Amino acid sequence: MRIDIFFFSALFSFGFLVVVLEFVRSKKLKEQYSLLWLLIGGIMIVLALWRELLNKVASLLGIYYAPSLLFMVGILFSFALILHYSVIISRLHTQNVRLAQEVGVLNKKVEDLSNRVNGRKSFENDFVDPV
Amino acid sequence: MGLHVNDLTGRKRILVIIPAYNEERSLPKVIAGIRKFPGIDIVVINDGSKDDTSAAARNAGVNVIDLPFNLGIGGAVQTGYLFAFKNGYDVAVQVDADGQHNPGDLLKITGPVIDGAADMVVGSRYIESTGYKTPLARKLGMLIFSAVVSFINGQPLHDTTSGYRAVSKRVIQFFVDNYPTDYPEVEALVLLKRNGFTIQEVPVTMAHRVHGESSITPVKSVYYMIKVLLALFMNLLRAAKKEA
Numbered sequence: 020m021r022i023d024i025f026f027f028s029a030l031f032s033f034g035f036l037v038v039v040l041e042f043v044r045s046k047k048l049k050e051q052y053s054l055l056w057l058l059i060g061g062i063m064i065v066l067a068l069w070r071e072l073l074n075k076v077a078s079l080l081g082i083y084y085a086p087s088l089l090f091m092v093g094i095l096f097s098f099a100l101i102l103h104y105s106v107i108i109s110r111l112h113t114q115n116v117r118l119a120q121e122v123g124v125l126n127k128k129v130e131d132l133s134n135r136v137n138g139r140k141s142f143e144n145d146f147v148d149p150v
Numbered sequence: 151m152g153l154h155v156n157d158l159t160g161r162k163r164i165l166v167i168i169p170a171y172n173e174e175r176s177l178p179k180v181i182a183g184i185r186k187f188p189g190i191d192i193v194v195i196n197d198g199s200k201d202d203t204s205a206a207a208r209n210a211g212v213n214v215i216d217l218p219f220n221l222g223i224g225g226a227v228q229t230g231y232l233f234a235f236k237n238g239y240d241v242a243v244q245v246d247a248d249g250q251h252n253p254g255d256l257l258k259i260t261g262p263v264i265d266g267a268a269d270m271v272v273g274s275r276y277i278e279s280t281g282y283k284t285p286l287a288r289k290l291g292m293l294i295f296s297a298v299v300s301f302i303n304g305q306p307l308h309d310t311t312s313g314y315r316a317v318s319k320r321v322i323q324f325f326v327d328n329y330p331t332d333y334p335e336v337e338a339l340v341l342l343k344r345n346g347f348t349i350q351e352v353p354v355t356m357a358h359r360v361h362g363e364s365s366i367t368p369v370k371s372v373y374y375m376i377k378v379l380l381a382l383f384m385n386l387l388r389a390a391k392k393e394a
Binding site: 112113116119120121122123124126127 | 195213214215216217218219221225228229232233236331
């Protein structure tokens, strides 16, 4: 085997897969978020080692320098993954807001109940709310 | 005022929601103004203020909810609706903490909601000449929002950014799960209309803020325009919520 860009691509992809699997094993990365990484790691290894396939796909796409297909796959995947994270961040943001709101309302309720138990009047319109 | 409170509120339980971020100076006066109407409860949502907003509100003797960190106006107001919903209020009114909303207009705004004439009433400063002078750039932005929202809703709405509004019990429940987090006022109008709620506008007088600074700086206003217009457009592409 020649020591060239294909070799380094394969080597890097392999190391990458090992790191991802190790993160999942040590629970630093959740299984559902590791699947995309494993998929791209696998695809990169196959394309790097199976040169005929890479050359064939590259020429089909009109790419003259075959290794640039590796770059393209990597970049496209990165975009997809970043978008995926934006969606996850948006969901976490919504959940975070609701948690803060619930904490605020619960704190208020705890305060009122504690005032009532201790015989202090908490605020002006002290209607009896169901506990 | 010679009227008994129950004649004014129609025996409905009314909650005034005051979202406040660093408004310790103007807040006591706003609360005192609303206090002139007995039987109306007040909750101040302290949106992670860095000053003594929470203490100012507590000293005034009203309900205070301290958020653990700053959520922005939408998240703060929604906290008020969550509180209103959990405590079974019939009508909720949003009032800004900066003192630009005149408490004297409170009954004007709650009236149609109490009577069941509208699900939401917006206090508008543009329907009649009510003595509010608006900066030109801001005026242009407001005109665009007004034109777009009026077109989408099929109903003329003049002051779409007004934060002085009253809503019915059904809307309170709807807002618990559906309220925009960022610059929510304009979007809420389209959201409500698309989900079958009725909106009415009543003229009110507004003052310039006495203390502090407006949350909308010139830099933010461009983002504001784009974000709100995108949100309005996205609302058009969405189906109405099932729970409404």
